Amino acid sequence: MRSRLSLGQVVGRKVMWDNRKSNQAKGDLWAPCPFHQEKTASFHVDDRKGYYYCFGCHAKGDAISFVRETENVEFMEAIRILAGEAGLQIPESDPRAQKVADRRAELVEVMEQAVRFYRMQLKTGAAAEARAYLAGRGLDEAAQGRWEIGFAPPGWQTLGDHLRGQGVPDKALLAAGLVRASDKGRAPYDTFRNRILFPIRDPRGRAIAFGGRAMDPDDNAKYLNSPETPLFDKSRTLFNHGPAREAAGKGAPLIVAEGYMDVIALAEHGFGAAVAPLGTAVTEAQLAHLWRIADEPIIALDGDTAGQRAALRVVELALPLLTAGKSLRFVLLPEGQDPDDLLRAKGPAAMAGLLEEAQPLIRLLWQAATEGRTFDSPERKAALDKALADKTALIRDQGLRRHYDDELRQLKWELFRPPARKKAGGGMAFKGKNAPAQARAGTRASMLATGTLSEDHLREAVILAVLICNPAVLHDFLGELEGLHFTDRTHGALAHALLIAPPDADLRPYLAERLGPGALEKLFADTHVALTPAVRRPGEDAARMCLAEELAKLNARRGHRREIAEAEEDLSAGLADEHVTARLAQSSAAMDRAGRAQTGEDRTEYEVGANGAPINRRERAALDEFLAGLRLEKGSGGTT
Template sequence: MTITPQWKDELRARITLSSVIMRTTKLTKAGREWKACCPFHDEKSPSFTVNDQKGFYHCFGCGAHGDVIGWMIEQRGLSFIDAIKELAAEAGMEVPAPDPVAAQRAEKRASLVDVTEAAQQWFVDNLRGPEGREALEYLKRRELKPETLREFGFGYAPESKQALPTALPGFDEAMLVESGMRIATEDGTKYDRFRGRVMLPIQDARGRVIAFGGRILQDRDGVAKYLNSPDTPLFDKGRTLYNLHRAAPASRQSGRVVVVEGYMDVVALAQAGFGDAVAPLGTALTEMQLEMLWRMVEVPVLCFDGDAAGQKAAMRAIGRALPLLAPMRSLSIVRLPAGLDPDDLINRDGVGAMERLLAEPTSLLDFLWQYERDALPLESPEAKAGLKARLMAHVDTIQDRDIQALYRRELLDRFSAFAYPPRPPRARPGSASWRTGPSQSRGLSPEARSALQAITVGGQRSDLLDAVLAGFLRHPGEIERHAEALSSLARLDPKAAPAIESLIELSETLDSRGETAISHPQGYPAPPVDIRYAFLRDGIPPGEAREELAEAVSLLVEKPALEDAMAATIARFDEDPEGSIAEQIRLRQQLTTVDERLKAFGRRKAAPAAGTE
């Protein structure tokens, strides 16, 4: 018999997690949970929580997480089997025969840590010995202080291919290979992975050495400047952030975590007083690494070089982050001057220059807009359409529907302002501005009166559409900003098309210099005021009116667009039944979300009306 998941669930159910943790850690009740200073790393304010209902502990500082079995292994230092036996005795359960594979895996991981810890001490000793003299001079030329070298555990791997087995005779060849310290070729040859390099230990969230990074002393063609350990049972580069165990406590003091490109950038920042920096390990930020960052702060700061490569690295990270965005969970970006890394900037302009950059990062949305706007020349309508397509492709990856809608509206607003800049007013015979001049009465021209009549008379339209049309009559300066969205709505909703076409035509013929150019007191009468909507009420701040009007337009356009897409998906059912059904399910979910937003919009706007009666 083996230890099954069901048996472990029963064991966890019989043991109160907090009672076990209390034996070695002082817990304080906090609502339904318990809190304490984390036993896995030094801290002054509690970030360690215990939840008996869910059966797990979690540290928001270092990321330590587990159940009662994990606690016995990680905090008490027991093997998996010993932890199970002790807990089962307490719970009055009989221990089945353990799963030999799982037990062997846990023991192997613990023994591999012994290998990497021993190798780290050997590397450190080498740096202080005769073989490490050149490496130590290299580090001094990089202006690294002795205390920095000690804090980060700098060492040196000698040039020899067979030095490690002699230095670590207590570990067999298989363990040295499995830990990533040695390489085994197909013909049976084995040799040291790291040779002639300055070495840095890579540590997990608890500070244990699990891997290494090495840098050559002199750049040579065909030789990688930086070399990291491969993935091993100890080390998964996609789930590890360099310097996390130091940065997590520091970030609780600063309220910030800074992500840089490499571990030498982390070291340079730490030496300058920025202890809250981490780095991925040779790859773009992964989804798991982003989750680790968000456990520390709501908006981590990405700090990349200002050159093209650095900006592409930032965009790769943003591409990974967009689907994962959630309320109060985003990214911000700092662009370093082109050609400078953090160390260069600090050496050239001082610590203050870095502080100023980190104090005013660019938001994710701003960076996305600026990057795509500047990516290609925008000298033709086709190029501008390409910009819009790229922006909307990014928006479509966002899974949170509220955030997706907000990004879509904001980016479309920016695109419209960029692609359709305001035109200078055109004076024509018969128009108010041509007839009377700016200082005289500004009534509407006959053309404007005719167009306005088409709008105000209306037809079989929704209440929200009528309110939006009336809103544009009160705020004509917004018409051009939303011209593209309105044109899209006219294509999708035939009932709305005549009024929208008249509205856009009117926007080109009215006297745009008047404060209320369409509904001027001496022109055509203003449409009735519907006090449910801010954009139709007097005395509302212009910014609030514009924002609500933009939200209403977005809702009006989104629903018929989804309905149109649904019709197209149903039409191709015979060609691709499975794909059509999957797409229909997705679109129905989106339509349900839009309907809920429309209802919420109406209820939200009804509240002021009720209060005025």
């Protein structure tokens, strides 16, 4: 194939040669580079050696790589394109495959003859109304030519008679879907009659089907596609696939619209990477095609109820197929408008603005679950949790599913607990139902009300501080953190911010930005936090050990308190028996075990003082030794 191809001819379809700098006779060709925007001729083709090189962007390669890059296709597709230009048949794997390929080639030629016939019919008097309709939609004669739009006359056998006269047998016409067999014993009749026709081409540019719009308003089918044929499978085909793939390869956003006219309007207004499914919802095979072209295709649907339902069907289809880097974005147009309407009414700038604001898939998922609903009871909130969990459970990629759950958790937090208002000078001020409750008369003398911290409060602070100082272990403790109930509002806000923090976030600036610097200052100002070894000297091993112990002790204490409360209820109800005593004994033993290491040997680096603060054992021993020396010196009459 390389020996038959001229690289100059392959490249020449995409560039304008600089005749002052090029020497055609020697195969020394220069042009502005097709891979980056420039005015100078820095792109060089050595036609004799079959290689190109750009001295600006350093792109290089041969005819195959040139077609792959400019057409945005895979290797084998580039081979097929070049083999067709070189007049070479790609060897098939077996004779049957070769026979199928030959049959497809024959049908493609029949379809191309039909395209030419319908194009000629659009210029006849019978097509006057069709031409007026197209002009009214903003398509002049040049645009009609670019899209090869044609017209099928009202007669029953106009196309069939024409192609039979060209030597095409009825068998081929039926196989191509251009005519249908009569159930009354008559000759096959034309599939399309009195319709504007849009040729449908495969990614390689071969005509494989037609889409027709009825001119008769009373026609049962406003739009009609060719039937399924050896060439055409509508569930695997996209209108404008090839040109859109090439435009997307040059950086244009890939847009998925609903119909032919939407795609044509988008492309005519500068959005060349536009495609459409063919009369059905987007299929899994079409999604696979879209993701080969672009990582995040934009689904642009009509702004009516049907468009919204179509968007949700795409979401349902896409969720199990999502992977890292492969997703969808959505644009819902103003109600009652499709892309063609919007472009004609407000121009390309309006469409470009909507595309810039395209919403990620998760926002559409959230909108569908919450729009028009209230969540003023635990039951309704639980129903929302279940509905969202059912959706994210469809995502097969576990890492991606975790990010979806994190984002939805943040959205629920914002929905149920509106963000606090920042006070002047830092910190947070709360309003309305989110304001901290005033201390009651019966609680003003409690430890928390008087400023003396409870042991639970101290342990919560240590857990949060260790996680903030050791972000590498945060992911391993997300489940435990999510299950904790915090006694302090600031602690709860810090915990939630940690749960939704991006994996690569610098935690201190991130938390300060979300909650204000006052929250962190308050946390780390406490002596018991400052003395914690995993805070003073961060390290993964020390942090894991500290967190495991603090969580075990906190959960054991809270569990013991619950057992005591239940035992009191049983006693007051006269239900006390040996089971209550056994439960309390087991709970007390669990709390005792939590105060020691799992092996039964106390290996902790610190112990809890009388006030609940952790004290480093080595420092405690050194202090005790120092105080003992002072006492001895004092006892011997020395000066202290």
